[in-house]
Amino acid sequence: MIIPPPLSLYVHIPWCVQKCPYCDFNSHAQKGTIPEIEYIDALLEDLSTDISKYQLQNTPRKLHSIFIGGGTPSLISPEQIGRLLRGIEAKLPFEDNIEITMEANPGTIEAERFAEFQRQGVNRISIGVQSFEDEKLAALGRIHGKEEAINAAHLAHKIGLNSFNLDLMHGLPNQSQEQALADLDKAIELNPYHLSWYQLTIEPNTLFYSKPPVLPDDDDLWDIFEQGHQRLTDAGYVQYEISGYSKPGYQCRHNLNYWHFGDYLGIGCGSHGKLSFHDGRIIRTTKVKHPKGYLAAYQNLVKLYLDAETLVEAEERPFEYFMNRFRLIEDCPKVEFTERTGLMLTDIQNEIDWALDQGYLTDRVSHWKITEKGKLFFNDLIAGFMLDTE
Template sequence: MLVPPPLSLYVHIPWCVQKCPYCDFNSHALKAGIPELDYIDALIEDLETDLAKYQLEGGSRPLHSIFIGGGTPSLISPAEIGRLLKEVEARIPFSGDIEITMEANPGTVEAGRFQAYQQVGVNRISIGVQSFQDEKLTRLGRIHGSDEARKAAKLATEADLNSFNIDLMHGLPDQSIDDALYDLKQAIALNPPHLSWYQLTIEPNTLFYSKPPTLPDDDNLWDIFEHGHQILTEAGYVQYEISGYSKPGLQCRHNLNYWRFGDYLGIGCGAHGKISFADGNIIRTVKTKHPRGYLNPDKPYLDKEIQVEFQERPFEFFMNRFRLLEACPKQDYVERTGLPLESIETGIQWALDKNYLTDNGQEWQITEHGKLFLNDLLAAFVEEE
């Protein structure tokens, strides 16, 4: 039987000062001022439409977490972020320990507003640092410098937040192993409760895709990861997902809900959502992508609604779940897909025989060997019935 899981909310703010050459997110470089009043009004109406359509009004499923991403959400004033959060809470109740994260650029003006964001309800900031070397930041198209990044982290430390995250990349253009580890050590010195340390990948529809830079080779990338993982572990950080490290107990709850195949409403330009229903249905939603269309009162907010068919659910479940290093309770599979364990019996047995998984009777655990062959492991659950 499908049991609706915890519910989160993703809010997308689509504007940036300029588009980074590696970025394939739905973001748009500013050409004029942000229509923030109109956009916040639209977000509230978008949420109201979803709550009514999917019968989520009335508080039966409170919000577990909110993530305000982009783009650069910290271009929106604290007053308008506060209005948004107040209007959201008026329509759907917050859990008592809700995590509310907002992404921010380390630019001086925005960083100085961290305390104001905290005062209107944001309790976790995610700072897009990427590197602490100015020449690398320039190459990545970032508008801040290394000094601003350090200042932003210190201001986040002082802002009475529950937690904050530093986003850091490795595998940058012409980056040596020493360069990558220098960045990591600089981030650790700022003592963030959470570090997202992820490898730069070249995605279609980006400037780097059309004009590829020279990236470290696979051997260097592996050395960077091995040495970096050891440095993080020695500094007291625990890896809990592929690119997520935190101090004990300070994992990102919003991301955990994604990877545990939880539910989330998505509002804003191009935002994605996933909703499960007690009748066994699971749908995914995608909102209108471009700000012009999203803010056009004659157009619907919803662009696509996709039914997640039963034969697709094993792959979708494990594609998310195996990002996490924690064991996966078998009951989670049953409750969150609505499928019996027999539906994946063949794939699980194959993975056990290959030493990709272990099984203690109650949980599956991906092995160190399985992490190296994750694509093969996931392929075992493609449209298996």
């Protein structure tokens, strides 16, 4: 039996001004006018279809958080974002003090609309800064400059958002340790409630993958992380996830639900979802990826929004659970594993014993905790929970 966890909602807006060379997300460069009215209509119909299909109207579950990602969601008008949020609430009730996050570029036009997005119900904005050096921003294909990034952070403070996040990368092409740490110092100076500070990785199906830039070596990357982590700690930020730092009380509730193996609906092009049921099923969903195909489902009903639905088998659940849960710095309660996966602790005892022997985990009566060695060899640790299906 599974005890269904909190339920979140991810909304994908696929358009951006131009595709960045490092981006492997489902994003599409804007060509002409964005069909925002039709797309919001489709999103709400997509949500209604999921609610009906999975009988969510018959459960007392309320929405724990909403995350509007992309692409560049701030290209959509505040009025349509407001219509979207009102439409969602009419279909699924919100928890009190729900967290509603929207990703935004720090470009002048989008930043000027922060207050309008806030009035429409958005109470947390994630600003894609990436760097405070114009040269590095150009190399990353970003269309904003250093001053726009700084002004966007100042504006987020000025309008009194409940929280806002700065996305910042390190390990950029030809970036020195001094440059990476100077970027971080500038971000800390701007005093966001939350900082996502992560290393640039080269992913397949990106321009950087086909034409790899020169990146810092592993020794430099480790020095950047060690020194940067100390600077963040000294500034009062707490690391709660591998690349997530926040002031106390300002962790991202939506991301925490992911890492706790929580449930989430996914609506919009290429969005992913995960749902748990009392009868022990866990399913994952993927929606139609391309905007044209997604809108065709709304306009002509020639194709369903759902592209794929897969059942997460029992032997896959330990890997999926720990792949998420051990990203968090906090202890991992044993009871949570049972509640979220429907499995018994005895089902994974051999794998736990192996991880303990390797020094990847410590074991207490009520919880496990990942060790520093476990963090360093994270992929090896997680691979150890791929159960033999034969």
